[in-house]
Structure formats: C-alpha cells, structure tokens
Amino acid sequence: MQAESLPVELRYWPTKRYMDIYKKSLDDIEEFWEQEARNLEWFRTWDKVLDWDPPFAKWFPGGMLNASYLCVDSHLRSWRRNKVAIYWEGENGEQRTQSYSQLYREVNQFASALQKLGVRDGDRVAIYLPMIPELAVAMLATARIGAIHTVIFSGFSSMALADRVNDTKARVLITADGGFRRGKIIPLKEVADKAVRETPSIEKVVVVRRTGQEITMREGRDLWYHEITKATTKDVPPRPIESTHPLYILYTSGTTGKPKGIVHSTGGYLTFINRIYKWVFDLQEDSVYWCTADVGWVTGHSSIVYAPLMHGASIVIYEGAPDYPKPDRWWELIEKYKVTIFYTSPTAIRMFMRYGEKWTKEHDLSSLTILGSVGESINPEAWRWYFKHIGGERCPIVDTWWQTETGGVMISPAPGIGLVPLKPGSATFPLPGIDADVVDDKGNPVPPGVRGYIVIKKPWPGMFMTLYKDAKRYKEAYWSKFPNIYYAGDYCMKDKDGYFWLLGRADEVLKIAGHRMGTMELESAMVSHSAVAEAAVLGKSHEIKGETIVVFAVLRQGYNQSSKLKDELKKHMRKTIGPVATPEEIYFVSKLPKTRSGKIMRRVLKALVSDQPVGDTTTLADKDSIGEAKRAYEELKQVMAE
Ligand code: ATP
Ligand code: MG
Numbered sequence: 287m288q289a290e291s292l293p294v295e296l297r298y299w300p301t302k303r304y305m306d307i308y309k310k311s312l313d314d315i316e317e318f319w320e321q322e323a324r325n326l327e328w329f330r331t332w333d334k335v336l337d338w339d340p341p342f343a344k345w346f347p348g349g350m351l352n353a354s355y356l357c358v359d360s361h362l363r364s365w366r367r368n369k370v371a372i373y374w375e376g377e378n379g380e381q382r383t384q385s386y387s388q389l390y391r392e393v394n395q396f397a398s399a400l401q402k403l404g405v406r407d408g409d410r411v412a413i414y415l416p417m418i419p420e421l422a423v424a425m426l427a428t429a430r431i432g433a434i435h436t437v438i439f440s441g442f443s444s445m446a447l448a449d450r451v452n453d454t455k456a457r458v459l460i461t462a463d464g465g466f467r468r469g470k471i472i473p474l475k476e477v478a479d480k481a482v483r484e485t486p487s488i489e490k491v492v493v494v495r496r497t498g499q500e501i502t503m504r505e506g507r508d509l510w511y512h513e514i515t516k517a518t519t520k521d522v523p524p525r526p527i528e529s530t531h532p533l534y535i536l537y538t539s540g541t542t543g544k545p546k547g548i549v550h551s552t553g554g555y556l557t558f559i560n561r562i563y564k565w566v567f568d569l570q571e572d573s574v575y576w577c578t579a580d581v582g583w584v585t586g587h588s589s590i591v592y593a594p595l596m597h598g599a600s601i602v603i604y605e606g607a608p609d610y611p612k613p614d615r616w617w618e619l620i621e622k623y624k625v626t627i628f629y630t631s632p633t634a635i636r637m638f639m640r641y642g643e644k645w646t647k648e649h650d651l652s653s654l655t656i657l658g659s660v661g662e663s664i665n666p667e668a669w670r671w672y673f674k675h676i677g678g679e680r681c682p683i684v685d686t687w688w689q690t691e692t693g694g695v696m697i698s699p700a701p702g703i704g705l706v707p708l709k710p711g712s713a714t715f716p717l718p719g720i721d722a723d724v725v726d727d728k729g730n731p732v733p734p735g736v737r738g739y740i741v742i743k744k745p746w747p748g749m750f751m752t753l754y755k756d757a758k759r760y761k762e763a764y765w766s767k768f769p770n771i772y773y774a775g776d777y778c779m780k781d782k783d784g785y786f787w788l789l790g791r792a793d794e795v796l797k798i799a800g801h802r803m804g805t806m807e808l809e810s811a812m813v814s815h816s817a818v819a820e821a822a823v824l825g826k827s828h829e830i831k832g833e834t835i836v837v838f839a840v841l842r843q844g845y846n847q848s849s850k851l852k853d854e855l856k857k858h859m860r861k862t863i864g865p866v867a868t869p870e871e872i873y874f875v876s877k878l879p880k881t882r883s884g885k886i887m888r889r890v891l892k893a894l895v896s897d898q899p900v901g902d903t904t905t906l907a908d909k910d911s912i913g914e915a916k917r918a919y920e921e922l923k924q925v926m927a928e
Contacts, residue, residue, distance in 0.1 A: 303703050303704030304700055304703050304704035304705070304706055304715070305704075305706075307703055307704070307718050308715065308716070308717075308718050311718035311719045312719070312721055312744075315336075315719055315721070315744050315745075315746075316335040316336050317335075318718065318719050319335060319336075319345070319557065319719055319746075319747050320335045322557060322560075322561045322719070323335075323346060323349075323553075323557045323747075325557075325560060325561065326351065326356060326556060326557055326560055326596075327351070327355075327356060327360055328349050328350060328351045328553075329350040329351055329352070329526040330348070330349060330350035330526065331348075331349060332346035332347060332348050332349030332529060332553070333347055333348030333349075334346075334347055334348065336745065338745055340765070340769075340770040341760070341761060341764070341765035341770060341772075342751070342752065343554075343745040343749055343751070344529075344530045344551075344554075344751075345529060345530070345551060345553055345554030345557070345745075345747045346529040346530075346553040346554060346557070346747075347528070347529055347530055348528070348529070349528070349529040349553050350526035350527065350528060350529070351526070351527060351529065351552060351553055351556065352429070352430065352524035352525060352526060352527050352552075353426070353429040353430075353527075353533055353552060353556055353592065354393055354397070354426040354427070354429045354430035354524050355430075355524035356556060356560075356596050357426055357591070357592060357595035357596050358371075358386060358389055358390045358393055358426060358595070359390060359524060360596075360598075361386040361598045362386065362387060362390055366386050366598045367385065367386050367387045367390075368385050368386070368387065369385060369386055369598065369600065370383055370384070370385055370600040371384050371385060371386045371388075371389045371595065371600065371601065372384040372389065372419050372422065372600075372601055372602075372603055373574070373600060373601070373602045373603070373623050374418065374419050374602075374603045374604075374605070375602070375603070375604050375605065375619060375623075376418075376466065376605045376606070377466040377467065377468075377469070377604075377605045377606025377607065377610060378466055378469075378606075382419060384419055386598070389422075389423070389426075392419075392423045392515070393423055393426045393427050393430060394427075394430075394520075394521050394522050395515040396420075396423055396424060396427035396511075396515055397427040397428075397430040397431050397522040398515075398520060398522045399427075399492075399514040399515050399517075400427055400428065400431060400433065400458065401431055401522065402514070403458055403489075403490050403492075403509075403514075404457070404489075405428075405431065405433050405457060405458055406431070406432075406433065407431065407432035407433065407525065408432065408433065408434065408531075409433045409434070409456075409457050409458075410433070410434050410435075410436055410454040410455060410456040410457065410535065411424070411428045411433050411434070411435050411436070411456055411457070411458050411459075411460065412435075412436050412437075412438060412447075412450070412451045412454065412456035412458070412459045412460070412488070413425065413428075413435055413436070413437045413438065413459075413460045414437075414438045414440055414442075414447055414459060414460065414461045414474065414477075414478055415437075415440055415460060415461060415462050415465075415474075415494060416440045416462055416464075416465025416466070416472070416474065416496060416605060417440075417465075417580060417581065417603055417604065417605045417606075418462070418465075418494065418496055418603075418605060419603065420460075420462075420494045420511065421437070421581050421603075422581070422590070422591050422595075422603070424460050425437065425534075425581075425587075425591055426591070426595075429527075429533060429534075429552075430522060430524050430525065431522065431525055432525040432527050432531065434454075434532045434533065434534055434535060435533075435534045435535075436450065436451075436454045436456060436534060436535045436536065436537075436547075437534070437536065437581055437582050437586075437587070438450050438451070438537070438582060439580055439582025439583065439882050439883075440462075440465055440472070440474060440580075440582065441467075441472075441580075441582075441882045441907065442582075442882065442904070442905075443477065443904060444477045444478070444480035444481040444484075445481070445904060446904035446905065447477065447478065447481040448481040448482075448484040448485050449904065450537055450545075450547075451481065451482075451485040451487065451488060452484070452485055452487070453537075453547055453754065453755070454535055454547070454754065455487040456485075456487055456488060457487060457488065457489050457490070458488065458489065458490045458491075458492065459478060459481075459482065459485075459488050459490075459491045459492070460491075460492045460494070460511075461474050461475060461478040461491060461492070461493055461494070462474050462475065462493060462494040462495070462496040462497075463475050463493060463494070463495055463496055463497050463498065463499055463501045464496060464497035464499055464501075465496060465497065465605070466496075466497065466605060466606055467606060467607055468606070468607050468610050469610065469611070471497050471499055473499075473501075475493060475501040475502075476501070478491060479502070479504075482507075489507070490507060490508075490509060491504075491507055491508045491509070492508075492509050492510075492511050492514065493508055493509065493510055493511060494511040494512075495510065495511070495512060527552050528552070528553075529551060529552055529553025529554065530551050530552070530553065530554075530751070531551070531552050532549050532550065532551060532552070532751065533550050533551065533552045533555055533556070534549075534550055534587065535547050535548065535549050535550075535754050536548050536550070536583075536584055536587060536690055537690075538689075538690045538691075539583065539690075539881045539882070539883045539885055539905055545904075545905065546690075546753050546756075546759070546763070547753055547754030547755070547756070548584070548690045548691055548750045548753065548754075549750055549751045549752050549753065549754050550693055550748075550750055550751065551751050553747075554693075554747035554748060554749070555592075555693050555694075555747070555748050556592065556596065557747045557748075558693055558694050558746065558747040558748030559588045559592055559593040559596075559693060559694040559748060560593065560596050560597070562593075562694045562695050562717055562748075563588075563589070563593035563594065563597065563694070563695075564597065564702050565700040565702040565703045565717060565718070566658070566684050566686060566695050566698050566699070566700050566701070566702060566717070567627050567629075567656055567658065567684070567701075567702065568627075568655075568656060568701045568702035569593075569594065569597045569599050569627070569702070570626075571598070572626070573594075573597075573599045573600070573626050573627055574599070574600045574601075574602065574623055574624055574625045574626050574627070574653070575589075575594045575599045575600070575601050575602070575625070575626070575627045575629075576601065576602035576604075576619070576620070576623070576625045576627065576628050576629065577589040577590050577594075577601075577629040577630075577658075578604070578608065578616070578628075578629065578630040578631075578634065579629075579630075579631070579660070579661075579883070580882070580883070582882070582883075583690070583883045584688075584689075584690040584693070585629075585660055585661070585883075588693065588694050589629055590603065593694070602619065602623050602625060604616075604619055608634055608637070608638075609637070609638075609641070612645070613638065613641040613645045614645040614646070614648055614649060616638075617645060617646050617648070617649040617651060617676075618649060620649065620651050620653065620654065621649045621650050621651065621653075624653040625653055625654060626653055626654060626655045626656070627654075627655065627656045627657075627658070628654055628656075628657050628658065628676070629657075629658035629659075629660065630658070630659065630660075631659065631660060631661035631662070631884050632659055632661060632662055632663070632664040632665065632668050633661065633662070633820070633880070633884040633885070633886075634884065635659070635664070635668045635671065635672050635676075636665075636668050636813070636819055636820050637819075637820075639667075639668060639671050639819065639842070640819040640820075640840075640842050640843055641843065642843065643675050646675045646676060651676060651677075651678060652678065654676070654677060654678070654680075654681050655680075655681055656681055656682060656684060656701060657672060657673070657676060657677045657681045657682070657683045657684070658683070658684045658685075658686055659672070659683060659684070659685045659686065660685075660686045660687075660688070660695075661883065661884060661885060662790075662806070662885060662886075663685075663711065663713075663787075663788045663789070663790065663806050663810070664683075664685050664710075664711060665711060665809070665810040665813055665814070666710040666711040666810070666814070667810075667813055667814050668813075669683060669685070669710035669711055670710055673710070682699060682701050682705055682708060683699075683708065683710075684698050684699045684700075684701065685698060685699070685711075685712065685713045685714070686698040686713065687713040687740075687776075687786070687788050689774060690750075691749070691750045691764070691774075692742075692746075692748055692749060692750075692774075693748030693749065693750065694748045695717060696716060696717060696720050696722060696742065696746075697713040697714070697715065697716050697717070697720070697722060697740075697786050697788070698713055698714065698717060699713075699714045699715075700717060700718075703718070709781075709785055711787065711810070712781070712785045712786060712787050713786050713787075713788055714785055714786065715784070715785065715786065716786070719746055719747075720742060720746055721742060721743040721744040722740060722741070722742050722743075722786070723740075723741055723743060724737075724738040724739065724740055724741075724778045724779060724780050724786070725738050725739055725741050725768070726738050726739075727739075729741075729768040729771065732779075732780075734780055734781055734782045734784075735779065735780075735781060735782065736779065737777055737778070737779045737789055737802075737804070738777070738778065738779070739767075739773065739774070739775075739776070739777065739778065739792055740774050740776050740777070740778035740786070740788070741768060741771045741772060741773055741774065742771070742772040742774065743771050743772075745772075749772070763775075775791060775792050775793065776788055776789070776790065776791055776792060777789035777790055777791070777792050777795070777804050777806075788806070789804040789806050789807055790804040790805050790806030790807070791805075794824075794888055794889075796808070796823070796824070796825035796833050796835060797825065797832045797833050798825070798831055798832060798833050798834065798835065798866050798867075799830075799831045799832060799866055800832070801866050803863075803866075803867065805822075805823045805824065805888060807863070808823040808835065808837075808859070808863065808867060809821045809822065809823045811858075811859055811862040811863050811867065812837060812839065812855070812858075812859065814858075814862060815854075815855060815858045816842070817841055817842055817845040817851060817854075817855070818839050818840070818841060818842065818855070819840045819841060819842040819843075820839070820840040820878060821837055821838065821839045821840070822837070822838045822839075822878050822886045822888055822891055823835060823836070823837050823869075823888075824836050824838075824888045824891050824892040824895070825892065826870070826871070826892070826895050826896060827896065828870075834869075834870035834871075835859075835867065835868070835869040835870055835871075836869065836870060836871045836872075836873075836891075836895050837855075837869045837871070837872045837873070838872075838873045838874075838875050838878060838891055838915055838918075839855070839872060839873070839874055839875070840874075840875060840876060840877060840878060841874060847874040852872045855869070855872055856868050856869055856872070871895075871922065873915065873918040873919060873922065874918065875911070875914050875915055875918055876914065877908065877910070877911045877914065878891075878911060878915075879891065879906055879907075879908070879911040879912050879915065880906070880907050880908070880911070881905045881906065881907060882905055882906075882907045883905075884907075887903075887905075887906060889901065890903065890906070890912060891915055894912070894915055894916055894919055895919055900912065
C-alpha cells in the first residue's frame, strides 16, 4: 500500500500498519483475540479463549465481567467522572447533558428499581422508548443486574411490538407516554397498552414521562419511571456475568422475511466491539461521537451505547427526524456539539443530496475528523458528496459492512490502525481477526472481479450465539450452505487489489436473459444519473427473458417526471451497464417503501408488480409508500391496457 495513492488531504493518516496487523491476526486467532480481550477489565479471567463446537461458539467461557460496569463505573476513577457522557437534544430543542457520574447514578437507581420489580438474572426486559437518555440508562441498568434486554424500535406498531415481546417472554416493558416526531406526538403508551393486551408475560409497564400528554395508567401494572427511581438511592453492585450469558436479544430489520431474534453474548461481544470501534473510528479522549441510527437497531446498540461508552467518549443522541424543522438540523447539531466522528447511512446521505448543498454550507463542520456509513453499500455518487460537502475533503469515510448477526463491523477501513487508500463504494478490507473471503456456490474462492458470496471462515468474538429459541433456523440459515463457514447472505467481489465490494443481498439477484445481476449494481447505476435521488430495482418474471428490470425512482428536487426522462434513464442504464440492463418499466414515486431502519423493501415492490400479496410489512416505515407505488403501477397497467 502506497501512501502516495491517497488523496492529498488524507496523507497524514498512517497506512502501512493495517496489513501487518491483519496478517498476523490470522496466524492464530485465539491468541490474537486473547490479547485484545485484555484491554477490558474482567472480574475473573476466562478458562479458555474459545470453545468452538460448530456452528456454536463460546468465547472466553468462565470469564466474568459486566457491561454496565465497563460503560459507567470504570470511568468514575478518573477525571472522566465529570466528562460529558451524553449530549441529548430533543426534537423540540430541549437539551440535556449528562456526565459519567450522573449516568452512574441514574443507571444504579433504575437497576435498583428493576430489582424491586422482581427482575432477576436471565429475565428478559423489553424496551420500547424514543431516542431519549433513559433508553441507554434502561439498557445499562438491565445489563447491570444480569437481565437480558430486547430493544424494540419505537416506530413499530402494537402488533410488531407484541410479536417480539411474546417471542422473548419479557416480564417488564419500559416505555414512555409519547415521543416527538416531526413536531407531532407519537402515542407510545397507547400503542404499548394495545400490545400488552396480547402479551401475557408482561407483569409491569414502566413509563417515562417525555411529552407530558394525558395517558391512562393501569393500577398495579403501570408505574412511572420518575417515581420508582426516586425512592431508590442506593448503589447496586454490578453483577459478575459469565462471558457467554446473553447481553441482549435483537430482531433483524426484516428485509428478507420474518425478523430473526439475534442473541448476543456478553464477553465476546463486548471484547469485539471494544476493539473494532477503536480501529474503525479511532476513538480518542476528546472524541464527540454521533451515530444517527436508532438504538432499536444493532448499529445503535454497538455504536451509540456499548462501544463509545466503554471508551469513555462523549456521545450525541438526537431524538427527532433528520430534516426537521429544516434540512440542516443535523449540520446544526454537528456545529453545536463539535462532533468529531459522524456515522450515518447512505439512505440519509442521498436524502440530503436531494435537498442540495445549500443546507450544509451554512454550518461550520470543521470539527469532523472521520465519517462513517452503514446499512447498505454506499454508491460512489453519494460517497463523493459526503466526502466533499460534509467532510470538507478532509475526513476519511469508513464504509462499514456488518450485520445484526456479526455484532460489529467486519469489513471497513480502519484509520485507528492505519488507513488504506480509499476507493469510493468499497468497504476496503476485513478487520483484524476476521477471516473473510468471497466464494462461489461450491465454496471455492472466486478470482478477482468475479462476484461471489461473502463468507467468514473462522469464528469471531462478536458473532451471535444463536437465534432465540430457534437453533435449527440458526444452523440452516447461516451454516448449512458451506459447512462450518458463516454464510452472510450478501454478494461481494474482490478487485485486483484485494478490495472488497459489497454488492447487495444474494436473494435479491435478478436473472435477465441468462445474466445474473445484483440489485445494488443496477441501483447504483440508476442514481449516477443527475436526475435520480434514489432508486429501487427489482425483477419481474418474464416468459422469455426470465426476468425483466423494473425501477421505482425518486427524482432530485428540480426535476420533473416525463416520458422523455424515462427514455433518457433507459439509455443511461444501457450505456453504464449494458443493453441487458435496460429497464422494462420505470415508475416515478416520491418515496420508496423502506424498513424502519431505512432500507428499501424490494420484496414488497416485487410482490406488487407481480400481483402477489405483499407479505409481512410489520417493519415497514411508511404505509403510504406502498400505496403510492401501487397507484403508479396501476396507472401504467391501465394505460397499457387501453
Ligand atoms: P433481515 O436479515 O431481517 O433481512 P437486515 O439484513 O436488513 O434484515 P441488518 O442486520 O440490520 O438487517 O442489516 C445487515 C445487512 O445490511 C447486511 O447483510 C448488508 O446486506 C447490509 N449492509 C450493512 N452495511 C453495509 C455496507 N457497508 N455495505 C453494504 N451492505 C451493507
Ligand atoms: Mg440480514
């Protein structure tokens, strides 16, 4: 790796170290991870580094530690006790700043309250809260006493909430009276009440007062958070937790079907994310870290709560919508809190590209040092915009590939241990200790430039332990395609320099006239046209060709839909990818159906254009989006029939 090939602005980053560390890490992964685990404070050392009974791994069995202790107590011994742990900003402009010692007090009070409610080691606690500090407090308090949390995104419906609670059989539900979103109040307690009618396991509902609106409290079952924490002032010693005791259960976003209950361990998971957040985000004592994901997703678990707090960083939590009240809300917050590390998703970046640069220019973003991207591949167009308009051509972008299952980042640039030259759209290389490769259907490595499946050939500490109460699905979905090798379900390609390019989900491939094309590649080509802000590409079955390409596109501001534009877009696809990539149908819509975590639900659109039932939509963010897509589709069908 030559430093010279880096853009001028990035040359001050060291580059060589990464390769040496990576190579050495794979010689003996157990020795490697054992060294890394020593960076954490354990109450008792492990008996063994790894107990690998494929496909089940136990990392550091016998070791004892506590997540809440590592994230909070460990900072009280130094000056960090007075350091800001959480900068919180409500959508309505309210603010709260919490130091590590204040966080300690709150976590202890709530841990004590939970104990009084009878919550014990191993019990499940369901958390259904908006993005307020109590969300982090509830997670840490649950972990402190050895209970297992399951956070359910606060945008979910009562049915989605009830399903998840019933799967985990949680005894306590923690919610709020409401939350703010786009200036409106989301009636969380009302939704929770409806859900709890269907969840016999819930004994108590704890309610945080956030909006102050009128709600009904059921005598004997519902308790105010501020009341049950007031009565408790005493410290709750962090319970020593065995390394393989689950820290949490979290459901995946449901892009590909029914959400899966991912179970994460305590010791392996914390060791893993402790190290990778140092490598990927180069966390420093003065870092102000802002990850815009919701805590309801794994990104929020690892990147908002556990990793940055373990490192004693100051984190930013923002409650509301990114473009509310104006499209510069995020940039205003970066300026206000002097954010140094900013982590968001390609879908958000594309949304801001749509609004244009005028909103970023008004703010001083010079505190930023590293930018991150997660959730899907970032198309080069969006990468360059992010690099230029947010990072001021100064900050490396870490494109981080990972999954709920992996617990933390697996493939990404790692400025903390040596930045490699970046290529827009590539997640670059696997992190140390991650034996990733790209293979064909038989499990053989594919040559450079050929698409295959991304696999992980050796266990890693952050890996999930199983699917909750469904070891069979765990084995089948992830470990049966290639024996004892982790199958992630994503397409990938390595280029001649060995860079990894993630190419979307393997189950979303289109088969057109004998060619197999990934949706990601086609969508990236589509949005490289200046008129297109966002696109979803899917296949529609066709008697002769196998499948034809159907596109749903959202236009950038200032562009209007027309049949001339449709033709131009078809031409553009032909030119960028080839004649086989010519879309058969293009629909213009104002929004795409997405999961609550911001991912396009292509299967919903596919069902629509194939006149099939749309299936499970509990994780869909905005029901209108389907209606709109449906109208666009019906209209065209009508025109064709006439
Ligand atoms: P489900 O498994 O229920 O369909 P999901 O896969 O969307 O849900 P997550 O675990 O949150 O749930 O997302 C992981 C997936 O997101 C990856 O498998 C990959 O497809 C995509 N992804 C995440 N980060 C990146 C990235 N940097 N580049 C490319 N793809 C990414
Ligand atoms: Mg997945």
